[in-house]
Amino acid sequence: MSAKTLFDKIWDRHVIKDLGDGFSLIFVDRHMVNDMAGRGFLTLNKRGLPVAHPEFTFAAADHTVATLEARKASAKPDDNPYAVNLRDNSRQHGFRLFDLDDPDFGIIHVISAEQALALPGTTIACGDSHTCTLGALGAIAWGLGQSDIVHILATQTSVQRKPLNMRINVTGRLAPDVSAKDLILALAAELGVAGCVGHAVEFAGDAIRRMSMDERFTICNMAVEMGARFGLISPDDVTFDYLRGRPSAPDADAWDAAVADWRSLATDATAAFDAERTLDASRVEPQVSWGINPGQTIGISATIPSLSGQLTGSALATYETAVDYSGLVPGAPIAGTPIDIVFIGSCNNARLSDLRVAARVVEGRRVASGVRAWVSPGSERVRREAEAEGLDQIFMSAGFGWGHSGCSMCAGAGDQMREIGASGQRIASTTNRNFVGRQGPGTRTHLLSPAMAAAAAIAGRIVDVRSLEAIGG
Amino acid sequence: MAEPLTELRGTAVPILRDNIDTDTISPGSAPPWRKSATFGERGSATLADDLFANWRYTGEGRLIESFPLNEPRYQGARFLITGANFGCGSSRESAVWMLAAWGIRCVIAPSFAEIFSANCFANGLLPVVLANDLVSELADEASSAGGAFELDLAQRSLRRPSGRDITFHIPEYRRQGLMRGLDDIAQTLNDLAAIQKFVATGRRQFPWIYRRAAW
Numbered sequence: 001m002s003a004k005t006l007f008d009k010i011w012d013r014h015v016i017k018d019l020g021d022g023f024s025l026i027f028v029d030r031h032m033v034n035d036m037a038g039r040g041f042l043t044l045n046k047r048g049l050p051v052a053h054p055e056f057t058f059a060a061a062d063h064t065v066a067t068l069e070a071r072k073a074s075a076k077p078d079d080n081p082y083a084v085n086l087r088d089n090s091r092q093h094g095f096r097l098f099d100l101d102d103p104d105f106g107i108i109h110v111i112s113a114e115q116a117l118a119l120p121g122t123t124i125a126c127g128d129s130h131t132c133t134l135g136a137l138g139a140i141a142w143g144l145g146q147s148d149i150v151h152i153l154a155t156q157t158s159v160q161r162k163p164l165n166m167r168i169n170v171t172g173r174l175a176p177d178v179s180a181k182d183l184i185l186a187l188a189a190e191l192g193v194a195g196c197v198g199h200a201v202e203f204a205g206d207a208i209r210r211m212s213m214d215e216r217f218t219i220c221n222m223a224v225e226m227g228a229r230f231g232l233i234s235p236d237d238v239t240f241d242y243l244r245g246r247p248s249a250p251d252a253d254a255w256d257a258a259v260a261d262w263r264s265l266a267t268d269a270t271a272a273f274d275a276e277r278t279l280d281a282s283r284v285e286p287q288v289s290w291g292i293n294p295g296q297t298i299g300i301s302a303t304i305p306s307l308s309g310q311l312t313g314s315a316l317a318t319y320e321t322a323v324d325y326s327g328l329v330p331g332a333p334i335a336g337t338p339i340d341i342v343f344i345g346s347c348n349n350a351r352l353s354d355l356r357v358a359a360r361v362v363e364g365r366r367v368a369s370g371v372r373a374w375v376s377p378g379s380e381r382v383r384r385e386a387e388a389e390g391l392d393q394i395f396m397s398a399g400f401g402w403g404h405s406g407c408s409m410c411a412g413a414g415d416q417m418r419e420i421g422a423s424g425q426r427i428a429s430t431t432n433r434n435f436v437g438r439q440g441p442g443t444r445t446h447l448l449s450p451a452m453a454a455a456a457a458i459a460g461r462i463v464d465v466r467s468l469e470a471i472g473g
Numbered sequence: 474m475a476e477p478l479t480e481l482r483g484t485a486v487p488i489l490r491d492n493i494d495t496d497t498i499s500p501g502s503a504p505p506w507r508k509s510a511t512f513g514e515r516g517s518a519t520l521a522d523d524l525f526a527n528w529r530y531t532g533e534g535r536l537i538e539s540f541p542l543n544e545p546r547y548q549g550a551r552f553l554i555t556g557a558n559f560g561c562g563s564s565r566e567s568a569v570w571m572l573a574a575w576g577i578r579c580v581i582a583p584s585f586a587e588i589f590s591a592n593c594f595a596n597g598l599l600p601v602v603l604a605n606d607l608v609s610e611l612a613d614e615a616s617s618a619g620g621a622f623e624l625d626l627a628q629r630s631l632r633r634p635s636g637r638d639i640t641f642h643i644p645e646y647r648r649q650g651l652m653r654g655l656d657d658i659a660q661t662l663n664d665l666a667a668i669q670k671f672v673a674t675g676r677r678q679f680p681w682i683y684r685r686a687a688w
Contacts, residue, residue: 021646129564145566147595194558249679314489314556435496
């Protein structure tokens with residue numbers, strides 16, 4: 001048998017029918033459903049179609065759930081039509097809902113992994129572009145729109161065109177206090193937000209092998225920010241150790257067979273890729289986005305790029321829009337930019353290890369005057385684990401708000417979060433998107449790591465977390 | 474299930490910027506969360522109004538007259554000419570619904586984000602990929618001379634107002650789907666036996682994935 005990539009091995013296993021011209025009907029092992037799927041259910045129900053495989057369908061109303069104070073008064077908020085609708089549909093169709101008061105509730109991509117619903121070798125679809133997060137387990141995971149959601153609900157399959165294979169080799173070792181988030185932001189800056197369009201991207205190399213699962217999720221989460229619908233990592237012992245003992249992990253009697261199968265899925269040594277890229281991790285410094293897409297990112301020691309003389313046409317228009325919207329001056333350093341709000345949360349960067357890193361920076365210090373800062377854990381389980389370690393006390397003593405789990409300020413939805421960011425305000429955010437108005441009309445988002453976000457909260461401006469000692473606070 | 478698309482004639486509106494994301498096309502902030510009175514469905518007038526809302530209106534809700542979608546000469550356009558990687562970011566299909574509600578049936582760009590592209594086909598919109606320089610030329614033509622573009626999907630051709638024809642590539646599977654207004658779900662339901670067989674085999678071969686667990 002010829003050498004194959006991880007992606008091709010999983011894909012080939014799931015093809016039900018060749019539809020010609022590169023398109024296939026593929027089986028969806030896990031369909032994760034969020035509270036933005038209302039119109040999809042409306043269509044399904046109007047057509048009188050059942051959910052074909054409720055046992056492979058899971059749901060959580062992560063987008064619209066309130067994550068701050070309001071949550072306490074509304075654990076079962078019947079004034080949230082999105083959550084109510086999802087609950088109604090879960091009852092009608094008989095699939096598992098992680099409801100708002102469920103101890104295992106959380107951001108759907110976070111709980112899919114925590115519960116081991118996502119497993120190596122599986123196909124996972126969800127109506128959210130950051131579903132690619134779960135590819136870190138060695139799975140094919142992708143986001144899709146409402147029409148494709150209806151198709152999966154009705155048939156448990158999806159019509160997909162097989163993408164090309166790209167491998168990004170990350171060599172070397174990250175410097176101390178430089179994180180997976182800095183690495184993926186640096187990659188987005190280098191390859192651009194369209195750098196991987198048409199490809200499934202496998203992240204490989206020593207730097208990736210050394211990463212924990214939490215870090216790998218952060219990496220794969222942003223594959224879509226480089227235009228790739230799929231990001232994935234070959235499964236290894238780190239993957240297996242992560243999954244062992246989780247609620248839906250293979251039973252003890254099936255464990256060895258499952259692990260043997262998962263090992264066989266890793267990309268073969270001689271497999272060919274359609275494209276390859278390389279990045280030296282040791283050269284990455286802490287990163288901060290300055291513009292209106294994740295590719296508009298620079299190192300903390302760099303200045304806002306001056307590109308007016310180099311670009312033309314649509315690229316120039318995009319750059320000028322970004323400069324104008326950012327309110328920053330080309331040639332000026334990004335460090336020192338004052339910020340109004342700090343948000344630590346999202347499917348990108350709100351797992352326990354992320355909160356630990358941020359808490360370490362914050363401990364014994366105070367949020368700068370005039371800055372409002374929040375933490376929204378990736379799941380309620382992460383929240384409990386963080387509280388057991390006293391992280392909530394560290395954050396609150398420093399002046400952070402300690403919230404519940406949900407997409408929160410990343411999607412700019414659900415509760416008062418959106419109103420907090422007034423037009424023109426700057427948000428240092430551990431999320432994955434800095435699009436215009438993403439965190440509220442007129443707000444300016446700076447993407448960065450949990451450590452950098454924590455440092456920004458203390459300093460009241462964007463700073464290199466590695467220099468925070470000198471700055472005090 | 475979308476309305477079949479075979480031929481299309483109309484003017485084109487150019488918005489020549491790269492990497493226009495779906496948050497920009499269909500802003501999450503004001504409209505979907507706030508305005509929609511009827512859960513899950515917005516009327517087409519509201520959808521059309523919300524298209525590119527942050528670029529079309531000031532913070533106070535006044536029209537920004539210089540934005541192409543607000544210019545009188547582009548009202549009624551059926552084609553949108555835009556920059557590379559159009560529709561990147563969020564998977565929200567409302568980006569396509571809004572373009573369709575405003576009247577756009579064909580988007581021309583040097584490249585498209587994949588989820589957006591799939592959402593277009595699902596709603597009977599055609600994303601046409603052309604070389605960067607050609608897209609710029611078409612945008613110039615649309616803004617200087619105006620006039621109608623004509624699409625002939627059977628021939629995979631686009632006639633410019635100047636009369637010259639451009640041939641474009643489109644996957645045959647997608648072309649057939651658009652021209653016939655195919656219903657993917659009805660098609661797939663014909664393959665239920667194959668799907669059931671897949672699950673049955675999976676339960677034996679990979680029980681840890683396909684067993685019916687007690688969740």
